[in-house]
Amino acid sequence: MPRKTQYQTPTVLVAGGAGFLGSHLCETLLERGCKIICVDSLLSGSLDNIAAMRNHPAFTFIEADICDDLEIKGSIDQIFNMACPASPPRYQANPVHTVMTSVVGTNKLLSLAARHGARMVQASTSEIYGDPDEHPQRETYWGNVNCTGPRACYDEGKRTAETLCFDWMRTEGLDVRVARIFNTYGPRMRADDGRIVSNFIVQALDGEALSIFGSGEQTRSFCYVSDLIDGLIKLMTVDPNPGVPINLGNPTELTVIELAKLVLEVTGTPALLSLEPLPVDDPRRRRPDISQAAELLGWKPAVDVRDGIRQTADWFSRTRCEPQAFPAGETVASLHIVYD
Numbered sequence: 001m002p003r004k005t006q007y008q009t010p011t012v013l014v015a016g017g018a019g020f021l022g023s024h025l026c027e028t029l030l031e032r033g034c035k036i037i038c039v040d041s042l043l044s045g046s047l048d049n050i051a052a053m054r055n056h057p058a059f060t061f062i063e064a065d066i067c068d069d070l071e072i073k074g075s076i077d078q079i080f081n082m083a084c085p086a087s088p089p090r091y092q093a094n095p096v097h098t099v100m101t102s103v104v105g106t107n108k109l110l111s112l113a114a115r116h117g118a119r120m121v122q123a124s125t126s127e128i129y130g131d132p133d134e135h136p137q138r139e140t141y142w143g144n145v146n147c148t149g150p151r152a153c154y155d156e157g158k159r160t161a162e163t164l165c166f167d168w169m170r171t172e173g174l175d176v177r178v179a180r181i182f183n184t185y186g187p188r189m190r191a192d193d194g195r196i197v198s199n200f201i202v203q204a205l206d207g208e209a210l211s212i213f214g215s216g217e218q219t220r221s222f223c224y225v226s227d228l229i230d231g232l233i234k235l236m237t238v239d240p241n242p243g244v245p246i247n248l249g250n251p252t253e254l255t256v257i258e259l260a261k262l263v264l265e266v267t268g269t270p271a272l273l274s275l276e277p278l279p280v281d282d283p284r285r286r287r288p289d290i291s292q293a294a295e296l297l298g299w300k301p302a303v304d305v306r307d308g309i310r311q312t313a314d315w316f317s318r319t320r321c322e323p324q325a326f327p328a329g330e331t332v333a334s335l336h337i338v339y340d
């Protein structure tokens with residue numbers, strides 16, 4: 001398969017570009033002079049996220065589902081596949097569509113990349129490690145995933161998407177790279193989507209007790225969004241293709257209780273915690289081993305978690321009015337069920 005020379009100012013298709021990470025990615029790429037084609041179904045993203053870019057001459061928005069056929073006139077040099085709801089209540093609301101997005105949608109984008117001779121970066125996830133027996137998680141760890149549980153639509157969908165990427169690489173010579181993203185937070189997270197950082201900040205700003213599921217001793221590692229975007233772009237542009245999945249995340253590990261205390265301290269709110277039952281298949285520990293990213297991409301996160309939480313809390317207090325409603329007709333079992 002012919003591969004394109006990578007230009008200084010490539011045309012980049014960002015699938016899921018109206019979402020939390022995708023919109024930051026579009027913004028950074030625009031600032032670096034790229035031409036952006038943002039493709040999004042607006043399932044969990046929002047036009048608000050891309051409002052500031054809509055009138056930029058190098059930015060095009062296409063409302064489309066990646067599970068459908070997509071033809072793009074003109075050339076595409078790079079594709080980032082960020083399209084998939086990442087918060088558990090969102091991806092569990094329509095689990096079959098979540099599987100299809102990761103499997104059918106990713107396959108369609110791989111085929112599009114092949115037709116255009118483009119490079120692709122697939123946004124995979126630390127969820128492919130499931131509830132890990134290995135700690136910290138290296139890319140060589142195969143994972144411990146319940147394939148029939150309520151999180152499986154996301155975890156197994158993303159695992160199959162990785163399989164597809166490596167099959168396209170082996171059989172078609174496609175230049176595809178896989179980022180295993182660990183918990184990332186920052187401005188533009190939705191106030192209502194059940195992720196731990198946004199949950200805690202919104203509860204603190206509203207003077208409510210912070211919901212702690214289980215003992216609160218389970219751990220997560222939190223990466224600030226600007227660091228993650230930097231890692232994704234480095235993964236896209238590095239030569240040669242690493243040829244293996246790469247963990248991207250911040251290895252600083254916090255227990256859920258420690259994060260709650262940090263949010264209370266940064267927001268200056270009184271310490272109120274509410275203990276709730278642990279959800280099904282909630283992973284106990286999460287921390288990326290990022291030695292491959294350091295070695296192959298020259299990447300490591302730069303933003304300290306306290307600074308990142310402060311910037312995120314500032315953004316929520318500046319911008320938040322009322323939580324956004326889920327689109328009509330969609331059923332969401334619970335808005336406060338997990339930490340992802």
Ligand SMILES: NC(=O)c1ccc[n+]([C@@H]2O[C@H](COP(=O)([O-])OP(=O)(O)OC[C@H]3O[C@@H](n4cnc5c(N)ncnc54)[C@H](O)[C@@H]3O)[C@@H](O)[C@H]2O)c1
Binds near residue numbers: 015020082087124183
């Ligand atoms: N944020 C994190 O902590 C995190 C961690 C691991 C992996 N990831 C991955 O990064 C990507 C982006 O995550 P995010 O946090 O920005 O989530 P998000 O929900 O904010 O963004 C996903 C975007 O994809 C769009 N989308 C969903 N399904 C689609 C479909 N079938 N066709 C077209 N568009 C579709 C949504 O409307 C949304 O704009 C996801 O693939 C997610 O799995 C994120």
